[in-house]
Amino acid sequence: MDHSPAGKPAFMKYVTLLYFLVVAQLAAKRQLDSWLPVAQLVALLHNWIDEHQMKCDWRDRIWLGKASLEVARSVHAAYGPAFVVPFLSTVAESRTMAGDAREKRSILRTACFHYLTRKL
Secondary structure: OOOOHHHHHHHHHHHHHHHHHHHHHHHHHHHHOOOOOHHHHHHHHHHHHHHOOOOOOHHHHHHHHHHHHHHHHHHHHHHOHHHHHHHHOOHHHHHHOHHHHHHHHHHHHHHHHHHHHHHO
């Protein structure tokens, strides 16, 4: 992972990827009452990296997968299983809870950012 100031766009891609993986973890926990299976987590991670044409070595991929579970567990413990509901809503439903969804997206993105900055 590029940690230099010139690497800020790369760092923000890591934040966005971690955010995506945490939402997937929380959705799985809410819908299946279990965290994502490793194979599904790896597939999501690889697909996201390919889609965004991001460079990410295998050690960072493992680390981000582990980080997604740690952040998801932390958010789940702090806010409960209903936290992820706005992320799973239809467009019509999301309009009715727009403020709540925006706040939760901000909370989650901040949690991902702080996790990455603490661990680097």
